[in-house]
Amino acid sequence: MGGLTTSLLAGMTALDATQAALDATSNNISNANTPGYTREVVELGENAENVNAVSVTGGGVSLEGIQSIRDELLNLQIQQQTSLQSSADTQSSSLEQIQNYFSSTGSDIASELTAFSSSLAQLSASPSDSAVQQNVISAGQNLADSFNSTAGGLQSAQTQADQQVTQTVAQINSLSQQIAQLNAQLDQPGNSQSNGGTIEDQRDQLVLQLSQLTGISVSQSSDGEVITTGNGSPLVMGSQSFSLQTVTGSNGFQQVLDSNGNNITSSIQGGQLGGEIAIRDQVVPEFLTQLNNLASQFATAFNSAQEAGFDSNGNQGQAFFNIPASGSAAAGISVALTSGSQVAISSDGSQGSNGNVTNLSAAVNNALPSGQTPANAYASLVFQVGNAASNASAESTAVGQNLTQLTNQQNSVSGVSIDEETTNLIRFQTAYEAAARIVSTVQALSTVTLDMGSDQSY
């Protein structure tokens, strides 16, 4: 049989539930702009009915829990795309710097090669003019300088990427530890694995940051959440984290080791770390090799042309360029001659002959052993650098659009809508007022009941 107490209890459960709903709404509003926050929804359920011989009465409302709304699959996709984008961004910003050295600035290799070629053509017309001879030497020095600075630009991009590798690995380790700690908190009783609420929000946010640093794969196992690098080296297993290490490799660059000491440098892909390693170990070395080949083949060809003739003092021509015996030819190339009179202009040893200038010009304009002329070899390098920079930036844009799309979807699932929360606030306010009215009504009725048949008024 129902009674006033039943109504009172129902009113009380309603006050409790509405209070919780108001809490959730307030929390949503206060965290509307918190990164990684997923909106909370209060889950209400009917209490069991009171059944007796005469009637069935409702048991009020029960608070089943507060649920954070998130889509794990979307999270995974966002993590993957974030890795891709941050790798493309890292490469793009490096390549932007690199391609400045290949832009037509007036002191790039193309301009200096042109000036050098012109100085030789001029020498052909005025072989005895010492100013023209000296001009060949200074144009040669400018050309060597432009090789030096271009190679220097490539090397500094490589060194910069190498320094960042160490920093990025340190950040990865710090994030792995924080994630493991949050996993440990999630394991504690009272935090259900399915709905960790705030802690899970924080963890997801950290995992997203981790995916920005390197490509990761996330899975669930009996130990809890498992995060590994793309090639399977563990970073986090439940409440345990595994540190990556860096050691200086035989090439002088930092190598990344997993927790077991295996070198995983070449298998790291995605994220800042993947981008830095790609720039350092693949992109820049490819460009440097071509630039070094060009510098060394060009200098060798020019030196042999120079040695085929005689200088203005009647001596056999000496090497025009110094080519470093080891290390980068482009970074170390320099002009060996000190005076314009040492340029091997003459083919017969007489002063005034320009017979060897044709050979010198041919060394600049004809094909090198690589099969390409110096200008073509350099042009192909310009194309590759430009293409790599343009591809990296295009990939970043494409992935960025994809990511915006996914983030939109995620927001449409998890994002806090101020309009919705405001509406809920009004709804729950009304419900709370109504529930409070139940209590006050029951109180009034109780008073009436107690007053029945008594002189005394309660």
Add this chain to the structure above:
Amino acid sequence: MRVNPNTVPDILANLNQSQNTLNTLLEEVSTGKSVNEPSDNPAAAADMVQNTLETGNVDQYTKNISSVLNTIQTASSVLSNVASSLTQAVSIGTQGANGTESSDDLQDLAQQVKAILSSVVAAGNTSYEGSYLFGGTDSSVEPYTADSSSPTGYTYNGNNDTNSVEVGDGLSVQTNLPGSQVFSNSSNSVIGALSSLYTALTSGSSTDIASATASVTSALNYLGVQQGYYGNAETQLNSQQTFLQQDTVTLTTQQNNLVGVDEATAATELSQAETDNSAILAAAAKVLPNTLLNYLVAPS
């Protein structure tokens, strides 16, 4: 389907993209170049390397041609003077060979021939911009110097080599003829013929004078052939100059096609991008501040 309540990242992404387009177009309009760094158009940037090199070379080839033309024209006019001197020597020889001249007259004629010989030797020693024109490739020593031991009275100090100047890719033009070919050739020596005419006039033998006059005539004809060489070189250089002028136009056109900006198109696109950017900003200003709170009456 729940709608994404947070439009801020979307608006920011759009603004970012629009600003990026605006910046790119602004750079194009202000620099007049559509390729400012290799990534703007890798293929065009690569083609520009070759274009830059060729433009530089064509500039220098053009300068070479004008300098070579001056040299060749100087040499050519020297040979014309020598030719008229030789014509004069032939008429002197003819006069001396007719057998009517007195011994004194013959000596007088001999002195005239000697003067012509000196002027021809001086012509052989002509220098232009510090280089001897007829010394082969040896510009440091005077080609002809007096030498009493030589049958002609002069010795050639130059060499037999020639210089060629680059006036195009793989195209060189020979710029000089050595004196050993022009003036003291072994079969048709100008100096030798004049010298023997002088000797014949001095000796007074009509037969010798006639035979020496014949060699001077033959040397004159031979000189005509050498003059023809310079004429041909001049023609070749002039036509190469015309070609280089056309090449410059071609290269400039190519450069414009590769990296140039069509100002009208770029300006139109820039103004379009400005409009787009303003539209996004205006939309953001309208959408962002709107919430239900703007319309609810504040609780009293």
